[in-house]
Amino acid sequence: MKKIALSRIMKQIIMITMVVIALVPIYYVFVTMFKSPDEYLFNKWGLPLELSLENFKRLMEGETIFRWLINSLIISGFSVLISILVASMMGFAIARFDFPGKSALFVAVTSLLVLSPAVLVIPLFKSMVKLGLINTYYSAIIIYTGIMLPISTYLLTNFFKSIHNDIIDAALIDGCSLFQIYYRIMIPLSMPAIVTAALTNWLYVWNEILIGLIFLQSDKMRTLMPGLSLFKGKYTTNIPLTMAGVAVAIIPTFVIYLMGQRYFVKGLTEGAVK
Amino acid sequence: MVNHSKKSINQYAGYIYLLPGLAWIFFVFAIPIIQLIGMSIRQGPVGQEILGFDNFIFTFRDPLFIKAITNNIKLLVIVPILIILSLIFSTFLYERIKGWQIYQTIIFIPVILAVAAMGIVFSQILQLKGLLNETLRVLRLNFLIQDWLGNQGLALGSVVGVIVWKELGFGTILFLARLMSVDKELYEAARIDGASGFQLMIHITIPQLIHIIEFYAVLLIVTAFSFVFDYILILTNGGPNNQTIVGEFFVYKYGFIYNRFNIASSVAIVYLLVGIVLMILRYQIVKRIDS
Structure with a gap:
């Protein structure tokens, strides 16, 4: 019995260590963002002496980070919306129709999620230059939508396949058109899968930097994470200000995670395996 | 239809x-x-x-290309590290260790946070006068103090540490989801026979999870070759002295900083081939899970 108690304590110690390691970097962000550069010199890791919002005021004065935040919201919003729409149509076709090469198509499309975007950026950059779309929302939205298609199609097709044929047969007998079946039956019934796919995709676009850096190079068009990565060089001397920027970038993720935890966990784990 | x-x-x-x-x-x-x-x-x-x-x-x-692809290969060390740690933590959670629900929520937080944002934090923590070294000093482990990201021999290892920090929750929750559907009687029967925790892991947990472990391994191999750009850009910028350059970073730097599209696209092609091999590998694993 003693041995069991001991192993239980060991496990708790291991778990608590894990939690501390997981949370320390986040703790650091949320205490440093309130400090002044002077305070940071003598109080690096402790709690802030006062909860001053001076750093956020300074961030907003420059206005750039606010602009980046808006850019990120617009680009992530539209890319996710379009990607889900396009993927749900493709998923509907793959799950519900018979055509030659169907399973090969499904495998080919979903396999693309393995490919590094770095492979695609040079030719895509050349195309976007030709189309005059560099430094516009369009280039980023088009590319993000495409890059998310494999995973969205994967998640949605699998869910569509699980919807009973009976429901669709009944709708056909009632005289529903194909579009009505897609729009009135498949989409509403698949809401859990759609929310899951949308959240996972949103997370990807929100956190992405390579495409952002390459296709949105002007200060005005930049998105938040690439902007932040440049921040690092710009404000190396003012760590608290940088941490306030980091906080602005991660707080939306936190809020959405806490609201939709089960969808995230599902989208990122189970969905990837099925 | x-x-x-x-x-x-x-x-x-x-x-x-x-x-x-x-x-x-x-x-x-x-x-x-x-x-x-x-x-x-x-x-x-x-x-x-x-x-x-x-x-x-x-x-x-090109020695720099060789360095990049070698580094991608070296990053494969995340595969065994993350599989072993995820197995351990998912087992603890599966056993409903006290506070498991809170642990489960917290362990997944790093997974959702941007590498760009947390990379900035880690580059502070891993500095010569950063939190890690301060902690080592307090623990009287001064001999371990290092310039974690500035030392040529250590920088890639530090990057691995940050990847593990970020990815651990994913593997743990992935394995946990599968463990939940394993027949509990398997464990109970083995316990009655006096099996130790380690024996349970070897004889029940791993065989039961083998497909998902394979799947996770492929996912991590893909990460090591295709999705480490953010870590490198933020933590080391490829340095010190190009010691942490990887394929994606090579393409970005030569293509978009030096404007040498030809060199960058030849490297991109090599990574395309790597990608195709990974696609085939992934397909084989997914097919086996389906059947």
Whole structure:
């Protein structure tokens, strides 16, 4: 019995260590963002002496980070919306129709999620230059939508396949058109899968930097994470200000995670395996 | 789909629903890949028209490229580390260790946070006067104090540490989800026979999870080759002295900082081939899970 108690304590110690390691970097962000550069010199890791919002005021004065935040919201919003729409149509076709090469198509499309975007950026950059779309929302939205298609199609097709044929047969007998079946039956019934796919995709676009850096190079068009990565060089001397920027970038993720935890966990784990 | 009279109409309709997706895939994946292949075999390393594979010979003779691909291979060390740690933590959670729900929520937080944001934090923590070294000093482990990201021999190892920090929750929750559907009686029977925790892991947990472990391994291999750009850019910027350069970073730096598209696209092609191998590998694993 003693041995069991001991192993239980060991496990708790291991778990608590894990939690501390997981949370320390986040703790650091949320205490440093309130400090002044002077305070940071003598109080690096402790709690802030006062909860001053001076750093956020300074961030907003420059206005750039606010602009980046808006850019990120617009680009992530539209890319996710379009990607889900396009993927749900493709998923509907793959799950519900018979055509030659169907399973090969499904495998080919979903396999693309393995490919590094770095492979695609040079030719895509050349195309976007030709189309005059560099430094516009369009280039980023088009590319993000495409890059998310494999995973969205994967998640949605699998869910569509699980919807009973009976429901669709009944709708056909009632005289529903194909579009009505897609729009009135498949989409509403698949809401859990759609929310899951949308959240996972949103997370990807929100956190992405390579495409952002390459296709949105002007200060005005930049998105938040690439902007932040440049921040690092710009404000190396003012760590608290940088941490306030980091906080602005991660707080939306936190809020959405806490609201939709089960969808995230599902989208990122189970969905990837099925 | 339903009956024969409807079937022929449905097939055409099916194509209409496929169309936007296919168009998008063509524009974002297929055409760039074709262009890339074209670019890399048509243009020479210094811009002249050289046909054939001279570009690849040039690429494979470039010590920096060799360094990049070697680093990608070295990063594969995350595969065993993360599998072992995820097995341990998912087992603890599965056993409903006290506070498991809170642990489960917290362990997943790093997974959702941006590498760009947390990388900035880690570059502070891992500095010479950063939190890690301060902690080591307090623990009287001064001999372990290092310039974690500035030391040529250590920087890549530190990057591995940050990847593990970020990815651990994913593997743990992935394994936990599968463990939940393992027959509990298997464990109970083994415990009655007096099996130790380690024996349970070897004889029950691992065999039961083997497919998901394989799947996770492929996912981590993909990460090591295709999705480490953010870590490198933020934590080390490829340095010190190019010691942490990886394929994606090479493409970005040569393509978009030095404007040497030819060199960058030859390297991109090599990573395309790596990607194709990974696709096949992933397909094999997924097929086995399905059956």
